[in-house]
Amino acid sequence: MAIPEATLVGSFEKKIPLVSFGTAEYPFGASAHSVKDVILDAIKIGYRHFDSAALYQSEKPLGEAVKEALSLGLIKSRDELFITSKLWCSDAHRHCVLPALQKSLKSMELEYVDLYLVHWPVSVKPGEYELLVKKKDLVPIDIKAVWEAMEECYKLGLAKSIGVSNFTCKKLQALLATSKIPPAVNQVEMNPLWQQKKLRELCREKDIIITAYSPLGAKGTLWGKNWVMDCEGLQQIANQKNKTVAQICLRWVYEHGVSLLVKSFNKERMKENLDIFDWKLSSEESRMISEIPQRKGFPGEEFISDDGPYKSLEALWDGEI
Numbered sequence: 001m002a003i004p005e006a007t008l009v010g011s012f013e014k015k016i017p018l019v020s021f022g023t024a025e026y027p028f029g030a031s032a033h034s035v036k037d038v039i040l041d042a043i044k045i046g047y048r049h050f051d052s053a054a055l056y057q058s059e060k061p062l063g064e065a066v067k068e069a070l071s072l073g074l075i076k077s078r079d080e081l082f083i084t085s086k087l088w089c090s091d092a093h094r095h096c097v098l099p100a101l102q103k104s105l106k107s108m109e110l111e112y113v114d115l116y117l118v119h120w121p122v123s124v125k126p127g128e129y130e131l132l133v134k135k136k137d138l139v140p141i142d143i144k145a146v147w148e149a150m151e152e153c154y155k156l157g158l159a160k161s162i163g164v165s166n167f168t169c170k171k172l173q174a175l176l177a178t179s180k181i182p183p184a185v186n187q188v189e190m191n192p193l194w195q196q197k198k199l200r201e202l203c204r205e206k207d208i209i210i211t212a213y214s215p216l217g218a219k220g221t222l223w224g225k226n227w228v229m230d231c232e233g234l235q236q237i238a239n240q241k242n243k244t245v246a247q248i249c250l251r252w253v254y255e256h257g258v259s260l261l262v263k264s265f266n267k268e269r270m271k272e273n274l275d276i277f278d279w280k281l282s283s284e285e286s287r288m289i290s291e292i293p294q295r296k297g298f299p300g301e302e303f304i305s306d307d308g309p310y311k312s313l314e315a316l317w318d319g320e321i
């Protein structure tokens with residue numbers, strides 16, 4: 001079954017597939033798998049949207065997989081795919097944005113990305129890409145300047161749409177107040193244990209598509225928790241419906257009209273994660289999920305420093321930019 005899609009504001013050319021394939025595996029660049037082969041399997045199984053980032057070191061294998069998919073005839077044209085990449089914090093400076101995108105495009109051997117995102121509302125001094133940023137290198141982000149450079153990438157046709165990631169309400173509003181081209185997407189953590197109600201309302205009102213990352217709570221990853229997959233209420237619903245907890249989580253996200261990213265490098269689980277379109281949650285099941293106590297999974301402590309710009313997790317997640 002083809003993956004349902006949504007229209008992006010500002011992008012008349014292409015719709016965004018609502019279930020996407022996450023290419024981040026920690027530690028970055030050290031996967032036991034051939035990431036290229038994994039992505040080829042995902043294309044064979046039906047995934048068309050691939051989420052990458054300069055940080056993940058998955059751009060090169062993604063580009064290689066696209067090339068091979070074309071030569072194998074799995075796709076007729078690169079246009080059949082929706083490719084997202086992200087600007088890392090050390091490039092979140094006006095003069096670094098375009099060169100960073102050009103570098104990403106070179107790694108992927110692509111002419112354009114379908115979506116380019118500001119990875120975090122955070123800047124660190126230009127330099128190496130590091131999984132854990134050095135606190136002494138954290139500097140305030142000049143979002144107006146960074147966004148103008150993102151708009152330039154869009155105007156040049158190098159990014160068919162532009163957006164942000166990890167922006168909460170106040171930060172998104174600050175960006176909306178200065179942007180000429182509004183962000184098409186905000187990619188954030190969202191799953192039954194972190195439902196993002198307030199942010200979803202704002203994004204709906206502003207026509208910004210949310211992309212949910214870590215829909216399974218990132219179980220088994222560097223920072224992930226078992227809270228989501230081990231949640232009793234979700235297990236109960238899964239048993240009743242003869243589905244897996246993963247499928248219940250993904251279906252729940254999908255039913256909220258947002259797009260989602262899920263990462264599995266295992267073929268069976270890749271298939272399982274797409275098997276969510278021909279059934280639905282009952283209103284009673286949705287109600288049960290809406291009552292699950294909320295608990296944020298992704299900490300973000302690495303972006304907090306006594307010297308600022310964000311001095312507490314509250315400032316990072318709820319404060320002004």
Ligand SMILES: NC(=O)C1=CN([C@@H]2O[C@H](COP(=O)(O)OP(=O)(O)OC[C@H]3O[C@@H](n4cnc5c(N)ncnc54)[C@H](OP(=O)(O)O)[C@@H]3O)[C@@H](O)[C@H]2O)C=CC1
Pocket residue numbers: 021022023024025051052119165166187188212213214215216217218219220221244246247261262263264265266269270272273
């Ligand atoms: N913008 C941002 O800051 C962030 C973006 N992301 C993006 O979102 C993507 C997905 O999020 P991620 O954090 O990886 O978390 P997910 O919630 O997608 O969880 C991934 C983990 O779940 C396992 N898994 C996948 N499917 C199943 C299944 N059906 N049953 C049981 N286990 C399963 C995977 O293992 P296995 O591979 O062995 O199946 C992996 O350990 C990332 O790859 C990345 O592209 C993620 C975090 C932050």
Ligand SMILES: O=C[C@H](O)[C@@H](O)[C@@H](O)[C@H](O)C(=O)O
Pocket residue numbers: 024053130131132133302
């Ligand atoms: O230092 C922080 C971490 O690297 C974090 O930023 C990443 O894990 C990222 O959000 C992702 O997209 O996976």
